[in-house]
Amino acid sequence: MQSFQYLRLENSSGLATIVLDRPETLNAINDAVLDELDQAFTMLERDDQTRVVMITGGGDKAFVAGGDIAAMRQMSVLEGEKFVYRGQEVLKKIEDSRKVVIAALNGYTLGGGLELALACDIRIASEKAKLGLPEVCIGLYPGWGGTQRLVRLAGKGIAKTLVFTGERISAEEARELGIVNKVVKHEELMTYCRTLAQKIMENSPIAVMQAKKAINQGSEISLDQALVLEAEAWLVNFSTEDRVEGLTSFLEKRKPHYQGK
Structure with missing residues (x-):
């Protein structure tokens, strides 16, 4: 290093x-x-x-x-x-x-x-x-x-x-x-x-990253624009393997194993 x-x-x-x-x-x-x-x-x-x-x-x-x-x-x-x-x-x-x-x-x-x-x-x-x-x-x-x-x-x-x-x-x-x-x-x-x-x-790295983006960028624009930004970031996250793993692990009552994918 x-x-x-x-x-x-x-x-x-x-x-x-x-x-x-x-x-x-x-x-x-x-x-x-x-x-x-x-x-x-x-x-x-x-x-x-x-x-x-x-x-x-x-x-x-x-x-x-x-x-x-x-x-x-x-x-x-x-x-x-x-x-x-x-x-x-x-x-x-x-x-x-x-x-x-x-x-x-x-x-x-x-x-x-x-x-x-x-x-x-x-x-x-x-x-x-x-x-x-x-x-x-x-x-x-x-x-x-x-x-x-x-x-x-x-x-x-x-x-x-x-x-x-x-x-x-x-x-x-x-x-x-x-x-x-x-x-x-x-x-x-x-x-x-x-x-x-x-x-x-312990949480999904992609979900955390997209949440940070929505909070930081959304605070600088109008609410209407920010809601669009939030939805777009949410959809990026929804398309990930981590989203599937998170929901599945919840239903199976086990800890999730996120891969950042």
Whole structure:
């Protein structure tokens, strides 16, 4: 398996775990990290055995504390332009992945770190996690989808409050606002996420993939258009061997054996 400088990638029984591994910078994201995330997802997308990807942070303090401020301070306007578009490109690739992507938020999840988490399908937070979009506090504002995905997830009012103030909120506050799915004890975070991944992997891979497509794409269009999209994705799934296996196993009162066909 390909090795990386700033990521650790482990793959076991259909679950790939990506650890962002720059603990000395609280896993801050720079150009090199974006490139490695891009490469990792390109590789995983080609691997039909991988069903779920979990992303977490190295060390015990942060998921990702944001973009690399020291690197950004040295950027020209042209370099900044490349950086913002590159970040958007990589996060969109993660969002559009055929895999289910779980963000395991093990600490500070700020700025670009929260934007990365928002691009994932499911966000599980340690009770110690702190979340926020503090870019305005340093003369910037979120540019990797923070002003867009947060609105879609939590609404304009919540998004404006968090973006305009730069306030950090607790994991529990984030759960109450619908930004994270669940908060667990810090020491139970990885076990919980692996168990969640296993539950997902027990289901038909094609059904899960088509459901993700319907949810993601349907939320961006009108209800009438989304219902057509849903039906089309449903019919793709209905034509599969997995659909036959799922219905048959239910009637025969046994566990299904899905092949992804």
